[in-house]
Amino acid sequence: MAQYRKKPVVIEAFRWSYDPLPDWFPPPDDPNKEPPIEGISLKIATLEVIMTAFPGDWIIKGVKGEIYPCKHDIFEATYEKIPGLISRP
Numbered sequence: 001m002a003q004y005r006k007k008p009v010v011i012e013a014f015r016w017s018y019d020p021l022p023d024w025f026p027p028p029d030d031p032n033k034e035p036p037i038e039g040i041s042l043k044i045a046t047l048e049v050i051m052t053a054f055p056g057d058w059i060i061k062g063v064k065g066e067i068y069p070c071k072h073d074i075f076e077a078t079y080e081k082i083p084g085l086i087s088r089p
Helices: 072-078
Strands: 012-015 042-045 050-053 058-061 067-070
Touching: 042 067, 050 067, 058 072, 067 072
Parallel strands: none
Antiparallel strands: 012 058, 042 050, 058 067
8 A cells, every 4th residue: 555645734823822813813704703712712613614722722724724723732743833934923
């Protein structure tokens, strides 16, 4: 059986209730929508289902602008910070 490796992908992410909210979150689909309250769980409508993020989870902006939560241990095992790049607010 053939084996495959995931292509390197650069994403933007922040840790819910730990990091400041970036300008791309919440998604600008509704200009009247209030920003979420930090410190509580957060419902995120992904392309497939509605997922819940809890404090400490990472919120990821994917390569096509999709937004989804990721548990901290999975994020740490999957992603690494790019040295030398400065995080944007």
